[in-house]
Amino acid sequence: ASGTIRGCLAPWDRTAIARTVIEFMPPALNLARLAYNGLAPLTRKPVIRVSGGASLPDIVLTHVCVESRDPSVFAALLDAAYRDVTATGRYATVSLCLFHADPLAAALEGYWHHRVPMDVYWLALDPAARSLPASAEAIPGFEMCLV
Numbered sequence: 001a002s003g004t005i006r007g008c009l010a011p012w013d014r015t016a017i018a019r020t021v022i023e024f025m026p027p028a029l030n031l032a033r034l035a036y037n038g039l040a041p042l043t044r045k046p047v048i049r050v051s052g053g054a055s056l057p058d059i060v061l062t063h064v065c066v067e068s069r070d071p072s073v074f075a076a077l078l079d080a081a082y083r084d085v086t087a088t089g090r091y092a093t094v095s096l097c098l099f100h101a102d103p104l105a106a107a108l109e110g111y112w113h114h115r116v117p118m119d120v121y122w123l124a125l126d127p128a129a130r131s132l133p134a135s136a137e138a139i140p141g142f143e144m145c146l147v
Contacts, residue, residue, distance in 0.1 A: 006067045006070070007064075007067055007070070007073040007074060008063060008064075008065050008077070009061050009063055009064045009065075009096075010061070010062050010063040011060070011061055011081050011085050011094075012059065012060050012061070012062045013059050013060075013090075014060055015055065019055035019056070020056040020058055021051075021054065021056070022048070022049075022050045022051070022056055023050070024051075025050060029114060033048050036048060040092075045086075045089065045091075045092055046091070047092070056092065056093060057090060057092040057093070058093045058095055059090075059093075059095070060094075060095045060096065061078075061094060061095070061096040062096075064077075064096065064104070066104060069103040070103075071103055071104055071105075071106035071107040072107075074104045074107040075107035078107055078108075078110075078111070079110075081094070082111070
């Protein structure tokens, strides 16, 4: 309403350069996958296959930038991206990276989601900057799956 941009994100289909292959799933998550696959024909969504070289029909949300880490802004962005992504019928999952205890995580509560721990490698372009910023508000940006 103010005419200012408060946040952005970009849904990105990275299958042209990389694919995620699931070799194994924990039993509880595999049960959820089987339930999802059972409903997939009714919801017109692709099934999620495990092993055999099948790749995950996934889209990645990148370039996430939200003013003041406001979860309500991020929730609005997620809702818009989700509507656009699901309209294609090509994707079973949406992936994104958030830092531990990031305030934006509150926006995910409206969606069924699973958290997977991961390592983030930081390469400082400034040789004097050898560690993560001390300020909790200084959250570095990064792209999903570049490492």
